[in-house]
Amino acid sequence: MSEVTFEQKINMYSRMLTIRRFEERCNVLFMQGRIPSTLHLYIGQEAVAVGVCAHLRPTDYVLSTHRPHGHAIAKGVALRDIMAELMAKVTGVSKGKAGSMHVGDIRVGMPPAIGIVGANTPIACGMALAQKRQGRDDVTVSFFGDGAINEGAVHEALNMASIWNLPVVFVCENNLYGASTPFGQVSKLENVADRAKAYGIPGVVADGSDVLAVHAAAGKAIARARRGKGPTLLECKTYRLCGHSRSDPLTYRSKEEETIWREKEPIGRLAQDMKAHGAVTDADLEHIEQEVEATVDEAVAYADASPYPLPEDALRHVFYE
């Protein structure tokens, strides 16, 4: 694995910051009532989506969950298309039929995110099977949380990917809680990755708050899949700094625990790394900050200016036209 270049670091920093600022803005828009429904924010977990997706091409696939904004931005879905979707506008990436939990854009290799826990994993196997049959050296990445690991679908998928040597990378973002339930209460094994042994595939644990660690581990797993060597279960230990959804007051976690993870959060950590190496200055980072803010502003303005769908648009797209 070659050393990460400065340019790659800057790109990953900028991408993580984009996810963070985008979601902070989403939270404000939600509280203002301009985003209906709820939001499952990815704040704190940005290193996972960015570290993994940095290796992907548009012809690779990413499958996501009810918490998809980070994956979508990392895979290259346009901010304005996501924001318009969240604000229920007809210009949204799914024309207002998806909302937050199903964000995705097949044009950049991300089908609608799947809001049923664990359910994207067998679909990922099918997409990877197609990639293999079509003679492509593309891969499919399935993101899911620690809660998904006790869903039957995930085990069927891990087994099928293993026996058929499919080019899938299963990325478990272990943020330590399935909604409010601590992971230790629903798993006797400390590491999700250890379950890979049951399927005869590699299981790898990475520090999910360190984008460079995620990037390195994902790089190996993805390269392996591209070479036709089969799937990997990559567990990224991470933490969501927000509640499970917007109605979660976070009364089940200790402030001490939150403080520990807040200090480890990935964006500040990469900034420290780059500054320590003398690669960037505070002024450079401020410049990136301003660029990111501008792209988020533009996305909100675009969504704001867009019309809502017609009520009867509800009847369209039940079947493929």
Place this chain on the structure above:
Amino acid sequence: MTMMTIAEALREGIREEMLRDPRVFCLGEDIGIPGGFGGAFTVTLGLSDQFGHERILDTPISETGIAGVAIGAAMAGLRPIADVQYGDFLFCMMDQLANQAAKMTYMSGGTVSVPMVMRAPVGSTRRGTQHAQSLEAFFTHVPGLKVVAPSTAYDAKGLLKAAVRDDNPVLIFEHKLLYGSKGPRSEKGALSPIGEVPSTDYVVPLGEGIIRRIGTDVTIIGKLTTVYMAMGAAEKLAQEGISAEVIDPRTLVPLDKELILNSVRKTGRLVVVEEDNKTGGWAGDIAATVAEEAFWYLDAPIKRVSAPDTPPPFAPVMEAYYLPSVDKIIAATKSLF
């Protein structure tokens, strides 16, 4: 033209579609194992010899996985034909079918297609509660799924080919008593719907029903085996001076509603026959549609001949009591005059 059973006609349809389109492949349990059965009812028998084990893909016993793999493969450019060994196992994969396959196009705002076929044997055949249900109504209730129910060999091949070429998820419900499978996989009490099947390429378009028998006094609608029961009843009713028109919708979603409404407008009476439980069933939905849209043409109440609201019983004596029959259809029809 060749005389074929439904199992043979489905096999020929699959073979032709696989030859026509390299994207088409089959997956399922026990469908291509050397020395195996070619699926529980022989439909895929011999196809792995011709197409190899990549295109006749034997899976673990993982129904959720089978459905998910079919969905993903379809989304990524293949045309899977998935085989569920018994329709009852569709419940194991319900999330994948109802939440994923059916909604992917909608959730994507019309940009993603899921061109997959799921074949499922249904019907009560002395296997008791968990290998004998009729599940069509569950799936007609899910927007985004097309639902097909062939009752003849000609239709089985033509509908299968139409389903493979459709850009949406299509469930094909096949009745175990209609396959006409031979040898150790044949069913006791099976009907023999052996029919002429063209060896040329043809499709039966989804959404086109057919009038199996023309009549003037009452419309009897059946699907799968109950088409044959309705035909038997119509024959006997004719001897008593009642002229019954028998309709086989062939596709349940999309439904050939006009064919049904036009028939009822002509006859003024309707009997709907199905093997499924009565409450929340497909027959009730047909009855409601006719009541809404052709009520003023009716001369009598609409009758349903369905199974009672019990699981399919095992003992043959109870099973016979549970299932619709020619006699039950005759009795229901006569009550309208």
